[in-house]
Amino acid sequence: MGFEEEAVEELYSKVWSHRSAMQRELNRGAHGEVFALRQLAFHGEMTPSKLAELLRVSSGRVSSVLSSLEKKGFVTRKPDPDDRRVVRVALTDAGRAEIECDMEKMRSAVRWIFSQMGERRTREFVELMREFMTYMSICNPGGPRPTPEEVRKAFEENE
Structure with missing residues (x-):
């Protein structure tokens, strides 16, 4: 199993499936x-x-x-x-x-x-979330993966 699959498993099992009080509050109003x-x-x-x-x-x-x-x-x-x-x-x-x-x-x-x-980890987290959300904005599950040109354009638009 590559790091990508391990990361997906970790997200599903430890992050997205865990419902914190804040997540429950956000979902309450969804x-x-x-x-x-x-x-x-x-x-x-x-x-x-x-x-x-x-x-x-x-x-x-x-x-x-x-x-x-x-x-x-x-x-x-x-x-x-x-x-x-x-x-x-x-x-x-x-x-x-x-x-x-x-x-x-x-x-x-x-x-x-x-x-x-802390400030350093918060800034890193925000930057990583910005990057992750940019990739999510162009990656359609079940569809073709974005081309390098589409990725470049998405990041230029999100600067």
Whole structure:
């Protein structure tokens, strides 16, 4: 077994399959209210169908999530002024505050982890993650592997 296969096995058995408290918290919001709030904060006002596309869930699921968020005062749904058949979803000030609080908690936890790792190892980790994610962005499972030219171009775009 080459180092590549050993590394894949290590990632699967020790890293990706291990669910830390932080991973569970991130996954909790992957298709629900937290993720919807994050998408609205990042992309701004949008239609429920666009939100469903971003969350990769059904329109029924988005409707349920939006109803819950609306009851909490985190979002509003209103007709599009140009086409009253279209509904637009927007964050309220309370929704914006909620997502900012959520993101700050996550940032604080990651800062603590980095403080434990130290500056040198943190910088190495971030650089290695940037490199890894660049390769992941061009490598399609089951598809042909990127050419050296495609790899070079991907790294130029990510500088």
